[in-house]
Structure formats: C-alpha cells, structure tokens
Amino acid sequence: MTIQQPVEPVPPTSGGRVAASTSTSSRGTRILGFAVLAGLVALVIFGVFISPPDAELGETIRILYMHVPTVSAAYVAFVVTAIASGMYLWRRSEFWDLLGASSAELGVLFFALTIFNGMMWGKITWGVFWRWEPRLTTTTVLFLTYLGYLAVRQVPSNVRTRGTVSAVIGILAVVNIPITHKAVDWWRGLHQEKTIFGTVDPDMRGTQLFTAYLALVVFLGLFVWLLIHRFRLAWLTERAEDRGLDTAIAERRAEA
Amino acid sequence: MSSTAYIAAAWVGTFVTIAAYAAWILRRGRRMSKLVDESDRRWM
Numbered sequence: 001m002t003i004q005q006p007v008e009p010v011p012p013t014s015g016g017r018v019a020a021s022t023s024t025s026s027r028g029t030r031i032l033g034f035a036v037l038a039g040l041v042a043l044v045i046f047g048v049f050i051s052p053p054d055a056e057l058g059e060t061i062r063i064l065y066m067h068v069p070t071v072s073a074a075y076v077a078f079v080v081t082a083i084a085s086g087m088y089l090w091r092r093s094e095f096w097d098l099l100g101a102s103s104a105e106l107g108v109l110f111f112a113l114t115i116f117n118g119m120m121w122g123k124i125t126w127g128v129f130w131r132w133e134p135r136l137t138t139t140t141v142l143f144l145t146y147l148g149y150l151a152v153r154q155v156p157s158n159v160r161t162r163g164t165v166s167a168v169i170g171i172l173a174v175v176n177i178p179i180t181h182k183a184v185d186w187w188r189g190l191h192q193e194k195t196i197f198g199t200v201d202p203d204m205r206g207t208q209l210f211t212a213y214l215a216l217v218v219f220l221g222l223f224v225w226l227l228i229h230r231f232r233l234a235w236l237t238e239r240a241e242d243r244g245l246d247t248a249i250a251e252r253r254a255e256a
Numbered sequence: 257m258s259s260t261a262y263i264a265a266a267w268v269g270t271f272v273t274i275a276a277y278a279a280w281i282l283r284r285g286r287r288m289s290k291l292v293d294e295s296d297r298r299w300m
Binding site: 021066109124233236 | 269282292
C-alpha cells in the first residue's frame, strides 16, 4: 500500500520544519474552530431568540434550523466518502481510505442527529415520533447502509481488503441519497416537501431565511473542522498500530 | 411535554452530542500523538 502524507502535507517554511503537534490541532484548525464556535453562538442567538415563529410552522421552525443543516452536513459527508472511495480504488492510497472512513463516521453522526431532530418535530406536528412513511423509511435504509459501512471496517482483515470492501460500499451507498431526497416527490407521505436543494421554503424571508442559511454555513464549517480532526486521529491510530506491530515483530525476533 | 420542550431537546441534544464527539476526538488525538513519531504528526 502506498503511504501518503497526512491530510495537509508539511509545507517548506523559512524557519525550517513545521513543529510536531502534540494533538490533532494546528493553526488552521484553531482558526476554523474559533470561527465555527462564533457561528454557533450567533446561530443560538438568531435561532432561539431573534427569529420570529413561522406563520405556518409556528415555533417548530426552530427545529428546522437544526434539522436542515445536520442533514446537509450528512449528505456532504456521504458524498465525500463516495469520492474518497473512488479515489481509493483508483490510487490505492491510505489517505483516501482514511478520509472516506472519517467522513462516513461524521455522516452517520449528523444523520443520527437529523433523525433525532425530525422525531422531535414529528412529535409536535404529527403527534408521534415516528411513522413508516416513504421519507422516513428511505432515511432508515440510508442510515443502516452507512452503519454497515462502519461495521465492515471493524471486521478484522488486512488493510487492503478492508479498504477495497468499504470503498465499494461507500460508492454504492451514495445512490441512496437521491432516493431518500426524492422520496417526498415520488411517493405520497407525511413528510413535508424537500427543503434543501429544493424550496428552502419559498415563504421563508428576512430573519428566518438568514438564520436558515447561517445554520447551513456554520454546520458545514463544523463538518470540515471535525473531518480534519477525525482524519488526523485515524492517521495517528494507524501509525500507532504500525509502531506497535513493528515493536512486537522486533521482540519476537529478539526472542528467536 | 409542551412543544417548547421538544424544541429545546432538539437543540440541546444536537449541541451536546457534537460537543461530546468533538471532545472524544481531541482527547484521543492527544493520547495517540504520544504514541507516534514526531514525523507522523506534523500538520500544516
């Protein structure tokens, strides 16, 4: 397997080499992290206190400020996984394998939050947390598919086999996204019509629209920040395992 | 439960979950950094 450099290769600097970090943080992630944190504070102020209730949705519009950005981040994460999976099958590099896996894990996290937020919204609007209607059913299939992706990566096997199998799943699974997304158009159900890549509610204006887009931007920034850290953790974990294996081999040779 | 409680649960649940996950990554990252060579943890 070809070993590539970490997600952000070390640049040549005038002062010599970049100092080794004692964590997964770097100057870039710290700046991004503070920006995301400020964005989250602004989102709370606008989403909870400033944004007025919607004429049709009432106070439940505040749940959409969480629901829509989390599902957007999840979709982006799954697309990144698919692209990284394709690149892995082409280049066979550890970089793409770990990037795909890291992004899939984040996708599952954000998608779980999407389902949770949706359940809260459903309880208020429909009177129940869950209904087996088309959007929720396809959502469940999509969620389970990516849980399967993560489960496959836990199965003991060599790195190349693990990478190949999970990459194939990562590519096939992304097909579920348009099916889930279009479920509200293709089949009659309870779920409201698509909000992202569609209508973002055409009646939404002013502060509501600003809050909705602020939430989208902040959560996509949060996704990028988490992805960088998760990738670096995966990279460090692989290196630590390599090192442990090398040590074990050396000890065994010394015993022989 | 009132609708306010469900709305609060959505926001608090989202923020707490993400914060916990971020904390886990950062803490584990610091621990793993101690186990690898310096050359393997030079980020841009």
